[in-house]
Amino acid sequence: MSDARTAPDDIRRGPVTSSAPVRLLLVEDDEGDAILVREHLADAGLDVDLVWVRTLDEAIDRLHVDLVLLDLGLPDAMGIAALERLLAADAPAVVVLTGLSGTDIGLAAVAAGAQDYLVKGEVDGETLGRSVRYAIQRRRLEDTDRALYRSLVRAEEVNRLERALLPTPSVLDQRLEVRVGYRAGRDGVLGGDFYDVVERPDGSVLALVGDVCGHGPDEAALGATLRTAWRTLVLAEVPTVDLLGLLERVLISERARPEIFTTVSMLDVTPDRSSVDLYLAGHPVPLLLGEPSTLLPTHGRGRALGIPVPGGWAPVRLELAPSWRILLYTDGVLEATIGDGSDRLGKTGLLRIVDGAVAAQGDLVERVLHDVRELHGGDLVDDAAVVVLGWRA
Known part of the structure; x- marks a missing residue:
């Protein structure tokens, strides 16, 4: 049985262990920043299958990935509203990577559902790689916990119906x-x-x-x-x-x-x-x-x-x-x-x-x-x- 409280220990044991490449969607309208992200991921030694899109509308059509790196300043969406719209479309793990700095917006992003909040210019390969690995692992633990909860609820519903039937x-x-x-x-x-x-x-x-x-x-x-x-x-x-x-x-x-x-x-x-x-x-x-x-x-x-x-x-x-x-x-x-x-x-x-x-x-x-x-x-x-x-x- 999974317990969210054990997640940090599980994460510290190492990165995502799947032999398949990490499927990563980068939502970034600046080509220079996109190139820099690729370099950071290469420095981190991550095996990544990267897809790059420039707008949120494009991203919403391509959410069959393990993780989304999201900029909060896009041509069709800005700020926390961009994150909320992406999560409402049933996005997987999301790490915000943006030029918008400040503690308040970082806390707001995590509160809205982002796994992590990174500021451009303060990120290197090691930081980005670690954030990607941990974010995917945390999301998998969350999905496991939700599935377990649904299973327990279903079992209780079956028990109630069984007593009545x-x-x-x-x-x-x-x-x-x-x-x-x-x-x-x-x-x-x-x-x-x-x-x-x-x-x-x-x-x-x-x-x-x-x-x-x-x-x-x-x-x-x-x-x-x-x-x-x-x-x-x-x-x-x-x-x-x-x-x-x-x-x-x-x-x-x-x-x-x-x-x-x-x-x-x-x-x-x-x-x-x-x-x-x-x-x-x-x-x-x-x-x-x-x-x-x-x-x-x-x-x-x-x-x-x-x-x-x-x-x-x-x-x-x-x-x-x-x-x-x-x-x-x-x-x-x-x-x-x-x-x-x-x-x-x-x-x-x-x-x-x-x-x-x-x-x-x-x-x-x-x-x-x-x-x-x-x-x-x-x-x-x-x-x-x-x-x-x-x-x-």
Whole structure:
């Protein structure tokens, strides 16, 4: 981890060590001064790829360099305003080299963002070479610190979204098996997959798995909003049959574009655990685990939330055996490709993996996610969420 406070020690250890020439842009309208700068750089022993321009407008078009030597008296810009304009154009390290002397203007230049301030006539090769080396090194340290800060901010944002998207299930019944798992996609950024499991005061348990179309921070934020809204509605004891309709109203009011939709799979397990109501809103069908595992019925499938077509979400009542387990998942699992090929895992492949995980015992969710990733040959392209509910008589 970089720390700006260690920069002077790092700089004293020596000059920039890259074997490539230093790419240097000289912004100077006086030809004699430009020649003198070249001589100073040669005396310093710097390997320099030097580009010379006479105006600030020319300089702004050629900022793909390591450092800019800037005069503050140019035909199209004067004083600190010239420096500020150059920095606003996303210039790299800038060392001011000018005929304007005085402590105040030097301090103003450094305060505005220059790495150093040198006065013509007071500079020799050693001074200029040292300033160039140190300025580039300091700028690299600053860039590293900024990148680290951005990384930390991004990690904190991901953590906040993860807590909202992937909550701890709220279930008091110790006999009910509840397992959840999630894997972010290849870029490590949370997408729009979300889940939740909540037990109501009457003993019924509701489980939800959803997927906002798309992938990225906006979709993750919308997924977090929908997940929070769903739990709020459940805790408010809104009838299960009304939940998806109200969730769709939240989606429509919060989505950034009218084409954004969300698929959902939801279970409502009765207090005696003998049956379950299945709600499908354009989402992949859950699996009833067994020997072998099977897909749950699909005849009650409804449209995805946010799709402007007629139709609602009628529950399908399923009577369960004395012991049972149901697996819900998002389509990131199904869309995993097999090795380097283009064939997708699909429902048939997922059933094989699930049956293998059941036979192997252990943590079913972790085993399924691990085996899907292994078959894919690395991190999944899309994020994937898995929830298992189970009951043993």
